[in-house]
Amino acid sequence: MCGICGCGEGHVHLDEHEHSHEHDHNHTHSYAAVHSHAPGLSQVRMVQIEQDILAKNNQYAHENRRYFSDHGLLVLNLVSSPGSGKTTLLTETILRLKDEIGIAVIEGDQQTARDAERILSTGVQAIQINTGKGCHLDAHRVGHALEKLQLQDHSVLFIENVGNLVCPSAFDLGEAHKVVVLSVTEGEDKPIKYPDMFHAANLMILNKIDLLPHLDFNVEECIQYAKQVNPRIKILSLSAKTGEGMDNWLAWLKAELQLQFIDYA
Amino acid sequence: MHEMSLCEGILQTLEQQAKVQDYQKVRTVWLEIGALAGVEIDALRFSFDVVMEGSLAEGAKLEIIPVPGQAWCLPCGINVPVEQLYDPCPHCGSHQLQVNGGDQMRIKELEVE
Numbered sequence: 001m002c003g004i005c006g007c008g009e010g011h012v013h014l015d016e017h018e019h020s021h022e023h024d025h026n027h028t029h030s031y032a033a034v035h036s037h038a039p040g041l042s043q044v045r046m047v048q049i050e051q052d053i054l055a056k057n058n059q060y061a062h063e064n065r066r067y068f069s070d071h072g073l074l075v076l077n078l079v080s081s082p083g084s085g086k087t088t089l090l091t092e093t094i095l096r097l098k099d100e101i102g103i104a105v106i107e108g109d110q111q112t113a114r115d116a117e118r119i120l121s122t123g124v125q126a127i128q129i130n131t132g133k134g135c136h137l138d139a140h141r142v143g144h145a146l147e148k149l150q151l152q153d154h155s156v157l158f159i160e161n162v163g164n165l166v167c168p169s170a171f172d173l174g175e176a177h178k179v180v181v182l183s184v185t186e187g188e189d190k191p192i193k194y195p196d197m198f199h200a201a202n203l204m205i206l207n208k209i210d211l212l213p214h215l216d217f218n219v220e221e222c223i224q225y226a227k228q229v230n231p232r233i234k235i236l237s238l239s240a241k242t243g244e245g246m247d248n249w250l251a252w253l254k255a256e257l258q259l260q261f262i263d264y265a
Numbered sequence: 266m267h268e269m270s271l272c273e274g275i276l277q278t279l280e281q282q283a284k285v286q287d288y289q290k291v292r293t294v295w296l297e298i299g300a301l302a303g304v305e306i307d308a309l310r311f312s313f314d315v316v317m318e319g320s321l322a323e324g325a326k327l328e329i330i331p332v333p334g335q336a337w338c339l340p341c342g343i344n345v346p347v348e349q350l351y352d353p354c355p356h357c358g359s360h361q362l363q364v365n366g367g368d369q370m371r372i373k374e375l376e377v378e
Contacts (some may be wrong), residue, residue, distance in 0.1 A: 005330045047286050047375040054272050054370065055295070137269055168269035170303060195350035196303040199364075229340075229351040 010231040017095055045233045060139035064174025067146065072154040074257040075173035079197055081190070082163030085207045087115050087242040088220040090158055094122045096250060101156025101257065110164045115160065136167040139174055142219065156257055165194035173208040176256065177202040184208050184215055188205055188222035203234050210239040268308040271370065272316035278372055279322050289378035291322035295374040299367035300334040301350055330373060335366030 052058065068075045078086050087107075094103050104125040104223040116128035129137060129147050142159060151157060159175060161168045169178075180201035182190055185208060198204065200253040204226050206219065219237065226233050236252065238245030278346050279291055294313075298304050306329055313327050334347040338354040339361040345354050347367070 038309060044292065044378045045288075047282065048378050049278070049375055051278055051282075051372050052311045052370065053271050053278070053372060054279055056274055065274060103315065134270065136270070138270070166303070170267060170268075179324075192351045224328050225351075228353075231361050 005061050009198065009211045013020055054170065054172075057139050061172035061174040062142055064143055064146065068157075068174060068176070070115060071151065072260045073151060073157055074155075074253070074260045075157045075175045077159045077161055077168070077173050077178045077257075078181060078191070079165070079168045079178055079201065080163060080181035080183075081162045081165045081186065083193075084163070084181045084183050084186065086160050086163070087118055089181060089205065089238075090160060091118055091122050091233075092240045092243070092246065093216075093250070093253070094119070095113055095126050096246065097156075097253070098122065098124055101254070102152035104149050104151055104155065104157050106137075106142060106149070106157065106159045108160060110134075110162060125151075131162055135162060135164050136171050137173060138171050154257070156253065158240075165190070165197045169196040172229055175261075179205060180206045181207050182222070183213055184217040184219075184222075188218045191222065191225040191229050195235040196232065198226050199227045201230065201233060203236065203252070204235040205233060207237055209237050209244060210242045211231045215232060268305060268312045269316065270301055271304065271309065272312040272351070275313070275345055276316055276320055276366065277319060277347045279367045279375070280320070283321055283377075286377070288375075289321065290378050291375055292330060292378060293326040293328055293376035294322065294372065295328045297330045297332055297369060297371045299332040300348060300370045301368040302370045332366065332367050332369060334368070336362035336364045338362055 078090070080086050080196045086204065088107060095102060101184055102176065105116070105127075107113075107126060107128045108131060109115055109128065110129070110131055113128040116126040119126035129145055134195070137159065149157075159173055178197075178201040180197055180203070182204060184206060203209050206222065212219070223235055226235060236245060236248050238249055267350065275294065275296075279294070281288070298309075299319060310327055317323050317325055334349070335344050336346045336347045337343075338357065340357050341354060343355060344365065345362070347362060347364070348365070350374045351360070354362060
């Protein structure tokens with residue numbers, strides 16, 4: 001989180017942490033001009049950097065992840081295209097679990113606080129991040145949202161990302177898993193049309209299965225496509241609206257939360 | 266358009282490195298972009314010019330070093346070339362592939378003064 005930030009436009013802190021060793025490898029190639037003191041000669045030289053473009057985001061994500069781990073939090077980054085039913089899935093999940101498990105939600109949308117209001121109406125903490133022109137949440141903004149939430153240890157934090165199957169795939173927020181939600185009204189070939197996201201996710205939820213009798217959606221084909229781009233992905237079918245399949249999802253959540261209690265050396 | 270965010274990340278690195286490496290201006294930036302990195306090169310070039318405006322890298326040249334995609338095929342037990350994430354193994358046709366190359370986006374080198 002932003003112990004490292006100081007924020008405003010502060011972005012000089014990257015090299016204080018794990019990336020600092022990379023700088024040891026930095027060296028300048030001394031082209032002739034480097035040691036030249038001739039006035040008027042512009043000293044053009046080459047500098048090797050070897051730095052990941054996403055290094056800054058990854059550093060914030062690393063800080064977030066450390067915080068989550070210290071507090072035994074299960075953090076899930078929910079991603080999908082707009083309209084897949086993420087918010088309904090969340091409200092239904094919260095209503096079923098809030099009496100046994102602490103839950104909080106970070107909502108990302110381009111504009112409005114409508115989703116956060118829907119979550120708040122279930123009685124759990126929620127905070128809205130509006131990304132404005134941005135197309136995804138980044139680890140830095142999530143870090144700031146964490147400062148405003150009072151998270152209990154060993155609770156679940158859902159981060160509902162901006163509805164977008166492209167950009168959020170590249171931005172680690174520090175979560176335990178990306179969970180990609182795909183509704184059966186979208187077409188079974190989404191996993192191969194947007195492979196990055198399905199590749200980055202560990203769990204796929206096939207939502208709105210109550211509508212299957214009215215659609216030509218081929219479930220088997222969809223699952224096959226998802227496994228093509230990500231052989232390790234796990235898939236759950238459910239309907240947040242009717243409750244079908246929700247037990248599986250709740251069992252997965254509880255099992256994953258249990259894993260956060262383990263104290264690794 | 267997350268190419269814009271990527272360019273903002275690049276600019277921050279350039280500014281940070283300017284202090285460490287003691288340069289005032291960036292003339293050329295070499296980026297290593299993997300075929301599987303999900304980066305649209307045209308959008309990246311466009312964003313690069315816009316984001317670098319008014320900075321120490323205004324007008325800098327952007328050079329892209331493409332890196333081919335590579336994955337470990339579990340059934341074959343070898344590294345195989347892949348052009349897209351959902352490509353099957355060119356030898357056995359399996360999709361049991363683990364990407365281990367060509368998903369990077371790195372700033373490789375700079376020409377500075």
